[in-house]
Amino acid sequence: MRTRPRPSCAAAVRCGRPSGRPARRGRRLPKPNLLEQADDVLGAGGKLKALAQEVTEARYPKRVRSIAKLEADSVEMGVYSTHTIPALLQTEEYARGLFELRRPLLSVEEIERNLAARMARQEIIAASRTEPVMTFVLEEVTLRRCAHGRTVQRGQLEHLRQVAELRNVEVQIMPTGQEGHAGLSGGFRLFKLRAGATLGCCEIQHVIQSITESHRVQSLEMQYGMIRAQALTPRESLAFIDKVLGEV
Known part of the structure; x- marks a missing residue:
């Protein structure tokens, strides 16, 4: 698998720093299409593409x-x-309201993840x-x-x-x-x-x-x-x- 500087890789997969950094650091799940693009750019031989389905399911x-x-x-x-x-x-506003009204209370992180x-x-x-x-x-x-x-x-x-x-x-x-x-x-x-x-x-x-x-x-x-x-x-x-x- 090829290695590339972060800015170069981000540009190649059309992933700017604001959205790319959280995914790179494991704070946000990458979108499946981002994995597919990264696989091609980095020459991962399908290894990243193979994770797309798992990532899709992990969103929920x-x-x-x-x-x-x-x-x-x-x-x-x-x-x-x-x-x-x-x-x-x-x-989105209606769904957010439902999550905010739930008891026991959900944390802010839980609300955001459920909403997404x-x-x-x-x-x-x-x-x-x-x-x-x-x-x-x-x-x-x-x-x-x-x-x-x-x-x-x-x-x-x-x-x-x-x-x-x-x-x-x-x-x-x-x-x-x-x-x-x-x-x-x-x-x-x-x-x-x-x-x-x-x-x-x-x-x-x-x-x-x-x-x-x-x-x-x-x-x-x-x-x-x-x-x-x-x-x-x-x-x-x-x-x-x-x-x-x-x-x-």
């Missing part, structure tokens, strides 16, 4: 690594959320992507809860409105006044993987439980289908979000 706290992997491996995803806007749809991981997970949402196809059913209260201030709430609703217009995303709202409701047992997620399997996932008090038994997964699929049928249509939901925006 252990608690959410399995979820991030399922999201990345999915061709279709369904999310039913009862208390907050789902992580994949959150703005949450924003990184959102890379799967882009206007140019056709998969995964994502559907979200949100309880009305998730739109109206103002735990972080009106400015953050409005920014979150505007962002939700924009994401809901993407081709691979559908957002539906479940009105609080809906009489028939199949989701009263709590929120959950469904993942249809490229390999063909379908898995479920529930989270209670920050504890994530995977659901792999076929009969339990089928029950969740049936429940999710009913919940979507009872919720407002995607078009009606956009109008509902606009209505709440007008009230903020």
